[in-house]
Amino acid sequence: xxxxxxxxxxLVMGILNVTPDSFSDGGSWFETHQAIMKGHEMIxxxxxxxxxxxxSSRPGAAEVPVEEELRRVVPVVEALSPHVRVSxxxxxxxxxxxxxxxxxxxxxxxxxxxxxVAARHGVGWVAMHRQGTPTTMQDDPRYDDVVAEVRxxxxxxxxxxxxxxVAEIWIDPGIGFGKxxxxxxxxxxxLDVLVATGRPVLVGTSRKGFLGVVGAGPDGVPxxxxxxxxxxxATATWALQQGAGMVRVHDVAATVQAALLVGRPVGxxxxxxxxxxxxxxx
Ligand code: HH2
Numbered sequence: 001x002x003x004x005x006x007x008x009x010x011l012v013m014g015i016l017n018v019t020p021d022s023f024s025d026g027g028s029w030f031e032t033h034q035a036i037m038k039g040h041e042m043i044x045x046x047x048x049x050x051x052x053x054x055x056s057s058r059p060g061a062a063e064v065p066v067e068e069e070l071r072r073v074v075p076v077v078e079a080l081s082p083h084v085r086v087s088x089x090x091x092x093x094x095x096x097x098x099x100x101x102x103x104x105x106x107x108x109x110x111x112x113x114x115x116x117v118a119a120r121h122g123v124g125w126v127a128m129h130r131q132g133t134p135t136t137m138q139d140d141p142r143y144d145d146v147v148a149e150v151r152x153x154x155x156x157x158x159x160x161x162x163x164x165x166v167a168e169i170w171i172d173p174g175i176g177f178g179k180x181x182x183x184x185x186x187x188x189x190x191l192d193v194l195v196a197t198g199r200p201v202l203v204g205t206s207r208k209g210f211l212g213v214v215g216a217g218p219d220g221v222p223x224x225x226x227x228x229x230x231x232x233x234a235t236a237t238w239a240l241q242q243g244a245g246m247v248r249v250h251d252v253a254a255t256v257q258a259a260l261l262v263g264r265p266v267g268x269x270x271x272x273x274x275x276x277x278x279x280x281x282x
Contacts, residue, residue: 009259011246013049013087014042015206018072023058024207024225024250032075039080046256049106051248052076052099053089057110057177059138069095077102087126093117106168108248110177112154115161115169124168126202127157131178141178147190150174151197158199170246172202181210188235195243203239204248206232229254237262 018035020027029035039050054072055064064072073095077086081103088099091111096118100107106124107114118125129150131141143149154171161169171194173187184205194201205211211231212222223231229251236247236255240263249255 009256010240010244010263011048012046012252012255012259013051013202013246013248014039014045014047014252015204015248015250016042016050016052016076017056018052018054018076019056019064021058021061022053022056023209026056030072032072032079035076036079039076040083042252043080043084045253047084047252049085049087049246050080051087051089051108052080052104053108054095055090055092057089057091057134059134059176061134066092066094070098074098074102077104081105087124090114097121110174112157115157115164115166118161118166119164122167124170125161125166126170126172127154127161128172128202128204129154129174129177137178141180141183143183146179146183146186147193150187151193154194154199155197158197169199170202171197171199172204172248175203175205176208176210181213184208184210185214188238191239191242191244200245201239201243202246202248203236203244205235205239206247206249206251211235233258 016029016035016039017025018029020030029038042050052073054069069092073088077088077099080086086104087106087108088096088104089108090096096107096114100121100123107118108126110128110130112127115125131137150173158169158171173194175184207225207228211228215223215231232251233254236249237258239247240259247255
């Protein structure tokens with residue numbers, strides 16, 4: 001199994017949505033050249049992986065035809081993959097195939113079904129849990145025991161992938177995918193249950209709706225996605241503390257700072273022996 005962390009810290013995956021309709025950054029990096037620029041910014045900010053997606057999976061999102069998704073994703077993967085590890089966020093086999101041919105080495109699969117594709121190409125695979133599909137998943141999600149059900153499905157899919165020969169397998173609870181606010185909070189509170197499976201865990205809470213609801217002020221008005229950095233950082237930090245090996249985020253620079261402080265291997269690192277003589281009183 002590959003190392004789930006760099007020498008210094010857990011991994012940070014930067015979100016690059018080449019879409020007009022993603023819930024937080026839709027339209028911002030829709031043009032190929034804008035997306036490539038944003039990818040380079042994430043590299044400069046310390047992203048370990050840039051996750052390129054051409055189809056929104058927000059609740060109610062419409063499906064994108066395969067030709068259009070290819071048009072959005074492939075040139076961006078091609079441009080960034082010589083400079084950083086690239087994953088492709090897709091549920092379509094043809095898009096995964098083309099992205100791998102263009103240089104992606106990780107398939108980020110929110111349907112948790114594409115392990116045969118990863119096996120065929122010899123690349124890594126992320127299995128994310130979801131209940132339903134984006135069109136209907138937030139209508140009335142129900143579980144008897146959300147943590148056990150998510151763990152059991154991911155463990156089973158990961159075992160199938162391992163049997164098929166996939167060497168790098170990540171599991172992800174799929175925060176916000178067919179889950180109520182309470183389901184999301186319970187999954188976060190019990191992340192150690194996923195970590196205990198022995199598979200490296202990826203967590204994506206960045207700017208998601210439950211942060212806006214839980215963090216709302218006294219007026220009860222949900223916080224807009226543009227103002228959810230505090231909740232995003234708090235939950236990423238919590239996930240790393242619980243043993244997640246990677247977090248998927250919009251705000252790479254801030255999260256890299258957090259990842260350098262928590263979830264890191266204990267022992268001599270790059271700051272070994274450093275004394276505090278900074279001018280800002282720290
Ligand atoms: N969340 C989103 C998309 N892909 N992949 C993984 N592994 N885990 C996640 O939690 C996850 C994901 C949704 O967020 P985003 O990409 O920011 O928005 P949109 O789907 O609207 O493009």
